[in-house]
Amino acid sequence: MKLRLYRTMSLIRQFETAASRLMASGELAGFLHLSIGQEAVAAGVCDALDRDDYLTTTHRGHGHCLAKGANVRQMMAELFARAGGYCGGRSGSMHVADPALGILGANAIVGAGVPIALGGAFSAQVLGDARIAVTFFGEGAVAEGVVHESFNIAALSKLPIVFVCENNGYAEMTPVETHLRAASVTEYARPHRMPAESVDGNDVLAVRDAARRAVERARAGEGPTLLECRTYRWHGHFEGDAQGYRNAEEVDQWRTRDPLLVLRAHLDGTGDQLDAIDRACADEVADAIAWARVQPDASPDSLTAHVYRSKEVVA
């Protein structure tokens, strides 16, 4: 299990490090939000899920999608704006969706994925199936009304959902002290009588344990849980962010708490194995890049494709 968690984190790290490089070299264009440094949250939470459990995520969602099992080639091709990407190359990295994996979508509107996950949980309740829903959001999203509306509805209807707040200390350029009065996001669970936990988001084992407890509650019909994972992003808000709002020492200090190193410390004597995992993940990402590069570009012919499910609407 620990090796599996390590592999997931390593894959996310390799994927995003490569994406960062490709952006710097000019091969990729557009918005790119990386979660390097936060891999333990994605890996720990998704490890507690079944393949078809529902998931929504944010603009910073590569890790969550990869941890849920998303296809690495298709994700990379989407960054390359190639027709072989998850969204045909038209939508960029912020909108990965995959019905086979219950991924109801990454989302570029802060907080908007939260009620959509509520819908996944609601459908499971109505249809009487065993699926649950997980939604990832940043602490910045906690200032959005729709998130609190969703807490209330989930608690009232005992929906099988886990609210996972990835508290990385910043909403774009604004530090959390400036945008939230609460000392911990978990305080917002109290009026909804919703269980809540705050965990070290750089310790994948702690994240996984807390997520398992929350998932068990959801599956047992006991309703929602709010999970706060305290973590940090090493890169800027987006690639190219000058980051005038924080200093290098702060970043360096968090780097010493690298979630991959934290787990390595739990895995004494397996260094060679872990190195091999890193190499295998790097190979998988390299393969995805090579594949993406040779895919055809998203074509202007696709501009009006799939605007509707029913026959094409001319307006």
Place this chain on the structure above:
Amino acid sequence: MTRRKYWQAINDALREELARDERVVLFGEDVGAPGGPFGATKGLFDEFGPVRVRDTPISEAAFTGMAVGSAMAGLRPVVEIMFLDFLPLALDQLANQAAKTCYLSMGHYSVPLTLRTMCGAHLGAGPQHSQNLEAWPASVPGLKVVWGGTPADAKGLLKSAVRDPDPVVVIESAGLWSARGDVPDDPDHVVPLGEAAIRTPGTDVTLACWGGMVPRADAAAAALAEDGISVEVLDLRTLLPMDSARILASVAATGRLVVAQDATGPGSVGSDVIRIVATQGFGSLRTAPELVTPPFAPVPFPPSLAQAYFPQESEIVAAVRRVMSKETVVA
């Protein structure tokens, strides 16, 4: 055929669709045990139970989002936004989420969501309960927007919306809530989305209208008929996608166009009808079209002022007379 009130036709449609398809669920404010703020969901909670017919808190954004997610996850949710004026609260979930999901997922997901909301020339409801915002959803790629002007159309359009694979906004008329009409008894009575209806055939002028304006347009046409002016009343019924073919065919036959709406003019559905005719049917126009609208101001509260605000039969009649009296300005 059965005589039904407008709201009863809506209630019938919901009951029939809940019975027909187990995936259909209803939720919104007061729609459960209370039977809906205006009675549209009366009896459905008792008949179909609290799992499928549910009251929600006053959280338009979250329950609309819940509808989007549950539609993606296999349900056929029908949500109620009490008044069209409150749609802005849910607009992110409607316009950014529901409307774009199929596109963003390359068709892997669709959002068979029905969003019902009430609107109309609602005398005495004040500026925040009377606004005709149909142009907002009607300008969003990925959405469909319908508005029935009769009990039969309200029912048939709603049933089509529930069965449609895409998100559909169904606007219902407050002003027609108790109006009666003949409704077909067939449980599969559906009005296809995207098809306008000619309510009164005519040869002199096309009068385009929809929703709560329809009875005033009918009355205007009847009054003009007495003076020998033959008005074709075209009820659009679906505002997105608009039935351009039928609009153009009607104007091709009459050569004149009046659009009457309860919404203010700029950025409106009526402007769009004129866009279609001006760009695709210019050659058939004998005179410049007229757009009959309220003044560019919010809806006033006092019923007397609201009456003055919303275009009445007399203003429509006057507009038709103007287009009839103009010389031929287009070759």
